[in-house]
Structures are given as C-alpha cells and as structure tokens.
Amino acid sequence: MEQKTITITIDEQGTAAIDLEGFEGRGCEKAFEDFRGGDRVTMERKKPAYYTNQQPEQKKSQR
Amino acid sequence: MSKYAQLVTEVREEKYLVEALKEMGYEVEVHPEGAPLGRYYSEQEDKRANIIIRRSQLHGAFGDIGFARQTDGRLVAIVDELDQQCGYGAKWLGRVQQLYKEKQTLATARAKGYILKSREVVETRDGQQVRLQFVVRR
Numbered sequence: 001m002e003q004k005t006i007t008i009t010i011d012e013q014g015t016a017a018i019d020l021e022g023f024e025g026r027g028c029e030k031a032f033e034d035f036r037g038g039d040r041v042t043m044e045r046k047k048p049a050y051y052t053n054q055q056p057e058q059k060k061s062q063r
Numbered sequence: 064m065s066k067y068a069q070l071v072t073e074v075r076e077e078k079y080l081v082e083a084l085k086e087m088g089y090e091v092e093v094h095p096e097g098a099p100l101g102r103y104y105s106e107q108e109d110k111r112a113n114i115i116i117r118r119s120q121l122h123g124a125f126g127d128i129g130f131a132r133q134t135d136g137r138l139v140a141i142v143d144e145l146d147q148q149c150g151y152g153a154k155w156l157g158r159v160q161q162l163y164k165e166k167q168t169l170a171t172a173r174a175k176g177y178i179l180k181s182r183e184v185v186e187t188r189d190g191q192q193v194r195l196q197f198v199v200r201r
Binding site for chain 1: 068072074165195196
C-alpha cells in the first residue's frame with residue numbers, strides 16, 4: 001500500500017501549496033482540512049486516486 | 064497522488080504570529096483590547112492594533128507596525144505607506160506569513176498525530192521556499 005504523505009511548500013510571497021499523495025476518498029479531505037489552517041484556497045486539483053473507493057450512490061430498486 | 068491545492072496564508076492565530084515576529088528578532092507587544100500605534104506626524108490618522116512592534120525595534124522605520132484583529136478573525140498588518148517603501152512592504156510581510164505558516168503547520172501536525180519526515184529550505188528565483196513533508200501515523 002502506498003504511503004500517505006503530505007507535502008507543504010511555503011513561499012515568501014504569503015502563499016503555500018499542499019500536495020497529498022497516497023490518499024483515497026474521505027481521508028484526503030480530512031488531511032487537507034487539517035493542514036489548510038483557515039487559509040483561502042486559490043486553486044484545487046483532485047487526482048484520480050481521490051475518487052478511489054468513493055462508493056457511487058446506489059440506486060433504489062423497487063420490486 | 065490524490066490532491067493538490069494552493070492557498071493564500073491568512074494570519075488568524077496570535078500565538079504563531081507572535082512566535083514568527085520574535086524569530087525575526089522583534090520584541091512584540093500584545094494588546095487583546097487593542098492599543099494605539101505611535102504617530103510620527105500630528106495629522107496622521109489614529110490607528111489601533113492588537114499586536115504591535117514599536118518603531119524603536121524597526122530599523123529605519125518611521126512608525127510602529129501593528130496587526131489588527133478584524134471582525135472575520137484575521138489579523139491584518141497596518142504599515143505606514145512610507146514604511147512599505149522602506150523595507151516593510153510586501154516582501155517583509157511575506158516573510159512574516161512564511162514563518163507564521165510554518166509554525167502553525169508544525170503545531171497542527173503535532174497535535175493531529177502526523178509525523179514530520181523532512182524539512183528543507185529550497186532557494187528559488189522568487190526567494191526561499193520551506194518544504195515540510197509529513198507522513199500519516201500507521
């Protein structure tokens with residue numbers, strides 16, 4: 001299983017970047033919110049693994 | 064990889080701001096109820112701040128620099144226009160924000176149980192970048 005890592009890059013212009021690797025589904029959002037620290041998001045890009053293990057909504061079947 | 068985001072650092076937590084300013088070598092006054100910033104000419108508008116660096120601490124500055132708490136919780140810098148042109152402009156403030164964000168990130172990571180794997184300072188064309196890498200405790 002891929003290790004979950006969080007890389008925060010903080011520059012001298014008052015901006016930062018968060019790169020989450022190895023996360024799947026809701027764990028990704030939790031880690032992101034842990035590190036966002038109330039900052040304003042200016043750009044966000046989800047990667048394919050983000051959607052892994054996200055259960056599609058089940059259709060209700062009527063019999 | 065699963066997500067990448069860019070953020071603008073918003074200073075909200077007094078503790079980490081004070082730590083950042085101290086690391087830059089300043090003695091800082093903290094006024095929970097706010098205190099007036101010193102004026103250097105009589106017509107200057109009265110301004111109040113919650114965190115103040117007096118001009119005696121600021122090499123070459125004309126006035127005090129303060130950070131005032133806003134209704135939305137942010138601590139916003141109050142820097143005289145002249146001082147913004149004398150070394151206390153965007154670059155100075157960016158350095159404050161950088162130190163603030165690093166301190167806040169390290170403290171949050173400790174509190175939430177993440178493990179610091181590495182810290183490196185990278186020289187770029189736009190100045191230094193601090194890169195912190197954490198791993199999730201298994």
